[in-house]
Amino acid sequence: MSANSAQTRRINAFLQIAFAGIIFLGLNYLGNAWLGPIRADLTNDGLFSISPGTETILISLEGPITLKFYFSETVAGANPAIFRYGRRVQDLLEEFEAASDGKISLEVIDPLPFSTEKEEAESFGLQGVPAENGVTIFLGLVGFDDTNRLEVISAFSEDRERFLEFDVAKIIYLLVQDKKPKVAILTNLPMRFGPGGAVAYMQGLGQPYLIYRQLSQFFDVVYLENNFNVIPKDVDLLLLVHPPEMSAEQLFEVDQFILGNKPAMIFVDPFAEVSPLVQQNAAVTFSEQVPPASDLAALFENWGIEYNPDQAVVDFNRGQAVSVGAEQNAVMRNYIHWLGLRSSEFNADNPITAFLSTMNFASSGALGFDGREGLSFNPLVQTSDGADLVPAVLVREDVDANVLVQTANPAGQYTLIGRLTGTAQTAFPEGVGNKSGLTQGPINVIIGADADIFEDRFWASIRRDNFGRDVLIPIADNAAFIINSIDYLSGSESLISLRPRGVSKRPLEKFQELRRTATEQEEAEKSVLRTRLREVEARLNELEKNTPEGEAYNSASEAEIQNFRNQAMGIQRNLNQVQRNLTANIKTLETKVILMNMFIIPGLLLGLVLLRFGFGKRKRRQ
Structure with a gap:
């Protein structure tokens, strides 16, 4: 009798599952037939709703x-x-x-x-x-x-x-726009032709920056040459990106443009990462060289903006993991001067940044404000509270990432981009030469301390799809920020809430935190081993120096020297093993996190089903 009951319960359970499946499929069919376009958008970014x-x-x-x-x-x-x-x-x-x-x-x-x-x-x-x-x-x-x-x-x-x-x-x-805003660009970056310069571009070996191509779609872009004498009167917005050193006459033109109630965006940099790439290219002319640092001291000091081109920002909480070396021997390094900032670091009250998810920075500087009367400076993008300033020469010389970690003290928060508004005085009250102009006027300027946000590799990738077409895939909202800013300053905000909805690569924040912790632990172990290795090598050198040239070691010295050599080799092997362990642990950790994201929801649903049937069986027994 009990065997028959057990068989009956199994049959009932099977029938219940089959019946539930039939009901699910039936409701799905009826929903498609009756409800038509009615749907609920449950995606985090509202990807299936009109914004x-x-x-x-x-x-x-x-x-x-x-x-x-x-x-x-x-x-x-x-x-x-x-x-x-x-x-x-x-x-x-x-x-x-x-x-x-x-x-x-x-x-x-x-x-x-x-x-x-x-x-x-x-x-x-x-x-x-x-x-x-x-x-x-x-x-x-x-x-x-x-x-x-x-x-x-x-x-x-x-x-x-x-x-x-x-x-x-x-x-x-684009169809409803009567006239595109005219944007004048002054920059030392190779935005028009790529790092290879004009010659490489004309030979088909270079491409303009992706952001330059996007700007050209939305705006009427004109280029100011480094020796410009005047800013055209029909320019609606001035964009200075890693600007060249300017004469007093040129600075006066910029000063008067801004005081004339026209918006501007200025991005300086303590180290433009593209600089060494350009210098290594033999085809680049002298005029196309990119200096490592840029400043606009004459105007910044007049506006109360504090910026030091000899200091760079590092952030222990937002440093990016970078693979260094050839593919087979690549090692992971925590580049605390390459920052991946998130929405928590963006000004949520400003429409330019309110909808952004992530931005990437590289060797950025920091901005401050001295409270100049009549002006206000509102941060748009800041670091986390685990940031510090280090000498910019360290990032320019590409020192080992561990040196930056040991140099910095993660105890502060810094502004990377801000907006300056109010009424400003001219930086040239006496005019320049025989030129005079406005002595004060309203100011509306976005100022940033990193020009690398414009460079392709820090915000975008080009993928070839299944049909052989090149497709632009943003991995960060850098371009969205730049175009949003121009739209906002020129009075056109319609597309601001749309652009950042499309970021395809969102960081797994918990994974990044775990990877950072693992890297720090491994680096601490390697630091101990390196210290021991230096001590052993120093003792080995001392023993070898104390033996006169041409004389044989005595047996005791030879044994001690061999012992230290063996220790040095053993420590070096341990260092290599620690690095291999770090790479393997990070890959294992990444796999675990991805598998958890893939299976946790199905696992919960399966658990609920099993719990339901277990509860039903227990109830029937009672």
Whole structure:
């Protein structure tokens, strides 16, 4: 009888699980059929909802916008990944259309092989993806305004799925702009041509900075040469990035531009990381050389800004783990002068930084303010409270990371970027030469102490997708901050809340903390071993020096020398083993954290199911 009861309970349990599965599938089917587009967005960044920034753009539409979405739905049916993403894009475009109050008209076009629609897609420059049987899959967007101005997304890439809303909103934003703000750039960084200079660029061996290309999309960018005499009157914003040393006449031009109620952004640096890369390039001309440090002392001192180009910031809590050396022999180093800052270090009350998640800095300086009357300086980006200042020469000479750790005292917080506002006095009350101008005026300037935030390697990567196309993937919000700042200062804030939604690589904060702890423990052990090694080597040298040249060691000295040599070799082996252990421990730790993130939720659900059935069995026995 008991055997039959047990069998009956097993059958009942199986039937309950099967019935629950049927109910789940049925509800899923009915939900898709009845609820249609109704959904709940449970993602942390709201990736599947239209953001307030998009709503602002759509509300501001005055004339009609036509969006033509070329989606090879028929052909893509044989490629599930492209088909799924095409439907995802179409869903978002339909949300744009629904939220536009009739201002956006969406046309979904399936460009079949050999059709006029396919020819039309190609005429707009859309990039098709070769599929089986020689057919081409299109997944692109063309936007028109009522004057037939044109903006195109040549191909949507699944690698940029988290950037999808921004990419679509951007072309609408560009269509409704009557005039792009004009931004004048003065910089010593090789932003236009890359570290190889103009010659390498013309030979196809160099590329402009990614941020320079993005700025050119949104703004009318003009370049000021280092020997400029005047800032054009139609410039809306001045951007100084690692600026060259300027003459009094040039500084006067900058001073008067800012006092004329025009915004500016200034980024100086105690050490521009690209400087040695440029100096090592034989093709770079003298005028293209990048000095290691920059300053704007004449204006900073007049505004009460405190900045020392001979000091660099280190942060024990936000230092980045960097792989150093050849791939097979690479070791992990905690670069406390390369900072990965998080939202907790950003000003949450300022729209420029309120939506940012992470920014990367390298060998940054620090900013202070002396409370100059009539002016206020509000931090936008700061370090953690575990930061300190070290001599900039240490980072310029690329000293061992352990030297920085031993030099610094992690006990403070420093401002890396801030905004200066108020009424300022001119730095040139007597004018310059025969020039005179404004003696005071409103000031609106964003000042940063690191120019490396513009460099590609610190915020972006280029990935080649499955179809051989290069796709820009931000790994930090550096570009978002720069473009947000220009938008904000020039009075255009619509896209600010969209850009940072697309950061693809978020740090596992707990893992970074554990890795930092492991690195510090291993480095402490290595420090003890290095001290012992120096002592042994010193004693060995002393014994060898005390033996006159050409004479043989006596047996006691020879034995002692051999003993110390063996100790030195043993300590060196231990040092190598400690480094191997560190690398292995970090990899093991990373694997554990990733596995925990992958399986903890399914494990909890399975535990609840087992608990439910265990409780049911116990209740039936009672």
